[in-house]
Amino acid sequence: MKLEGSQTIQAARERVFAALTDPDILAKCIPGCEQLHKAGENQYTAKLSAGVGSIKTVFNATITIEEVVAPSHYKLVVEGKAQPGFVKGSGTLDLEEHDGSTTIRYTGEVNVGGMLATVGQRMIQATANMLAAKFFAALETETGKVSAA
Amino acid sequence: MAEKYVGRSVKRTEDPRMIQGLAHYVDDIRLPDTLHAVFVRSIYAHARIKSVDVSEAKKAPGVVAVYIGQDVAKIGPVPCGAAIPDMKLPDHRVLASNKVYFVGHPVAVVVAEDKYAARDAADLIQVDYEELPVVMDEEKAAAKDSPVIHEQFGTNIAYKLTAGEGDIEAALKAADKIVRQKIVNQRLAPIAMEPRGVLARYYRGEQELTLWTSTQIPHMARTSIAVMLGMPENKLRLIAPEVGGGFGSKLNVYAEEALMGWISMQLDRPVKWIEGRRENMQATIHGRGQAGYIEVACKKDGTITGLRYNVFADMGSYFQLLTPAIPTLTGLMLSGCYKIPAIQMNVTATFTNKVATDAYRGAGRPEATFVIERALDLVAVELGLDPIAVRRKNFPAPFGAENPFKTATGLFYDSGDYELSLKKALEISNYDKLRADQKQARSEGRIVGIGLSTYVEICAIGPSSATPAGGWESATVRIEPTCKVTILTGASPHGQGQETSFAQIAGDHLGVNINDVTVIHGDTAIVQYGIGTFGSRGTAVGGTAVYMALEKLKAKATTLAAHLLQTEPGKVTFADGKFTAQGGKSVTIQEVALAAHLARNLPPDMEPGLSATSFFEPKNFTFPFGTHIAMVEIDRETGEIQFKRYVAVDDCGKVINPLLVHGQVHGGIVQSMGQALYEEVVYDDQGQLVSGTLMDYALPRATMIPWMELDRTETPSPVNPMGVKGVGEAGTIGATPAIVSAVVDALAPFGIRHLDMPIKPEAIWRIISKKSAGAA
């Protein structure tokens, strides 16, 4: 499943990029992120409680950041495993600055397996879109906080 | 003998117990002390199993045992009964041990005191997988650069086969026109109402294993499972109790069946497994799965001179019982009901990371019929001819026992009069008026189409020489001392109504009430060896075996009656249950039955009792046929399809029970509508089964089905004494092309000549809106 879109955030590009590579901020932005530990250079392990409504699943996830070209480009790879199945997502983010605000264009691929793929087909796209929206909304809040500080 | 039952719409004697919920399916059979099994299945389509950790599961409350692939290595491979020259045969084990090959592939089984404990423990099993690249497309699977599923073969090509007769190259060369088209028969899930289920019980003292399993083939399953378990087959009693549908999916031997038997032997307790619907969609066989390319050679006048079908057949990752054989049935039926001098089918069968395909209602013949009927329509369209005229041009003259019709696929059709059913269907539908209505509707801007198919199918499977494991069928008929009639049939039904139709045959034959006839089936300890119910063979082969046994039985009863009447057998007549001597003295069959059992006054050379067994071997297949006509209207704004008419005239030879025939045709047409418009097994490009529940897999519902106008013609088969042909698959074979043809015809003004199935409203909307935009 493809996931793409763009989001404009009222903050300078360097600040947004820094936030996107800051594990503490990522932990606050990734929906349902309960724990995030650094496992290596640009590599994290996380516990994600992800889902919609009251259907929630706790994923053991690894998050890897690749292709880092500060402050304009990087690739985020997330792999989560849980009892009802697995989620694998990877996406590239490209940042452009216009008049002090930053537009993030993202394009990626989300794959879901196991029970989630079997029974969730009609809602997976909507769920992915919703989680992406939540992520960027939180990112905006967090970068706003940083800029205000 | 007055016919009292045969030919009449007798209500099914099976129905009261089913309607009231009193019938016993596998899950309704409860044994004390039964354990319950739950499977852990692969969530990946293709992966190496690095490790399986069952330690937590084994410690879980209520768990009795957990088994993985290595634990069950002694169980023999899941059998494949079909053999094709140079075929690659994967080693199909009951549990995966090194690699998983499809989503739903069983990896481990948990056995616990109840199903809840087993299910809880299944969640505790940790399987560490290393994902491998997947092979999802049957055509790309054959490419040299494709990942390979079974490394030992070095290729995904399971076999290549060329079949057919006549000089196809010459036909193509000499053709006025060659019509080409890619034709796809998508994967479908059979979805029997009752999923699979197994209950196993082992008596250690007697060394006797009893398996209750939902199967279409009790005896063949017994033989195969006994081999898998390495036990004498007469120590394995297999019982198919009430079976809630199969559609071919239970014409098989599954890993779970052997495994439950093995587990009950290990643990010395009964063990039960009932398949869930998601498991059913993942791990029970699928049907169809052919993507092919046709080349049709024809003359300007519509005469077909040759047909080539190059097809990629999707086997899935393993073979089940008949997986590789299904495309060969397609090859046999490519001639349809037409004289085609040259036919060639080139099959490339490939392994993919999906569950195996196998027999699903029609099994290879719906594919063939779709191919040939689409071919006829395309020829008509490309030559600007009427589709009916093209059919008539290529029909053989009526034929029968003296002049059977030989096809370039190597078959001799038994009897047929294709014009007969076509004419009747045209009359019933008032076809000329339909075409006039269509013209009128088009002038009003409406989108209306009419399609037809004239089909022939191969049934009554079949002569043993042409089947992998015997094509005969068995029956025993006994008259008990109280004159109740017991029939033991090897053709174990799973919804066809054989308890009623066989009782009708016996009732008329013996002059007894059908309520005095009991038909017993499905228990290998009671019933003599039989083959089973599939391939539209129940009545034509199984019913004929009953008929033959009845004939033997009646001969003995007549001899005994003559003895009792102190006359010669040749001087005794039998009618309405009574043997009458020439002088008018008579004895009833009841009196004869009692005399046979009391045995105080028998002819000197006669054995006591009144029982006869027949093993009927048919000399040929039968070839039912018919014409289906569909009229549809399409919503110009949304692309939704609505049926305006559906007319079917089927010829299944002599009819025992018209009500049962109608039921079969109704159900078959509904499944055709499913293939044409709704159903499609969808794996995503990672091999995940995304049409994995009935929320996404669109099985037609009663409310989606139009009124069907059914009629029939009766062309008796010369192959068996009752002249019956079989009807179980007619609807799924004849209807699909008629429906697609109607939709294609509706969209002809938009430049459409063919559409892939299932034809969804969105696809039609795109066609209409593209054309409208282009015109604007």
Add this chain to the structure above:
Amino acid sequence: MIPAQFDYIAAKSLDEALSLLARHKDDAKLLAGGHSLIPAMKLRLMQPGVLIDISRIKELSYIREEGGQLRIGAMTTHYQIESSDLLHRVCPLLPETATHLGDVQVRNRGTIGGSLVHADPAADWPAAILALDAELVVKGPKGERVIASADFFVDLLTTAIQPGEILREIRIAVPKGKFGQAYVKFRHPASGFAVAGIAVSLVKDGAGKCQSAGIGITGIAPKAYRAKGVESALKGSAFDDKSLHAAASHAADGVEANADLFASGEYRKHLAVIYTRRAIEEAAARIR
């Protein structure tokens, strides 16, 4: 299809249910008709420790007219709505919508409250509730509050109900004057849910023009929504073909549409437009 272990408590009153919910918090789920919850539990996508059955609470099951409002208890079944003489008389959109829901078994057990709170993006009730501009009364530990239907559906499977709260009642102003209503639906061939479900409630003024229009749309987007653009375009129109077409063309404005195996987002948006026009035509024809 074997659920994880759970406890079951049948609440006898709303207050008992509220206190049970307060005690068990996140570990509890409320059981109404169970037609979404039980399948999710059988798939183990939900594993609540406690099920609090509120479907037997009599004080939550009623249909009555009170102070110019229709009041429907949250545990009223689809069938009770489908067969209510009162509703057929004063607000036929509700019984009409009920006939589109699932099948007889579902309608006999499923409840309007359960369906609304689950907020399936393709459920039928949200469309009707939005078109009728209903109010939803929820009760929680701090007492009652009223949520406008337009604020009720927050996102995919997400409503404005907070933890600890229970939907108690649905209130709908009794339509006055000359009005017409309709629910039309494109049924998903597999699930029977709405690929597009459009509920329309129209009121005509003395001059024969559209005085007000309520349009609720389900099946298209992650949550059901009110088609404000359609409503405002209709207002003041004379229900002529041209204005209906023009109004309906706004049915999916600004919507990020759902997609599944059966229908893409683009097609869903197209269906929203066509079915909205048809629903308005139907409702307009029924104005009396």
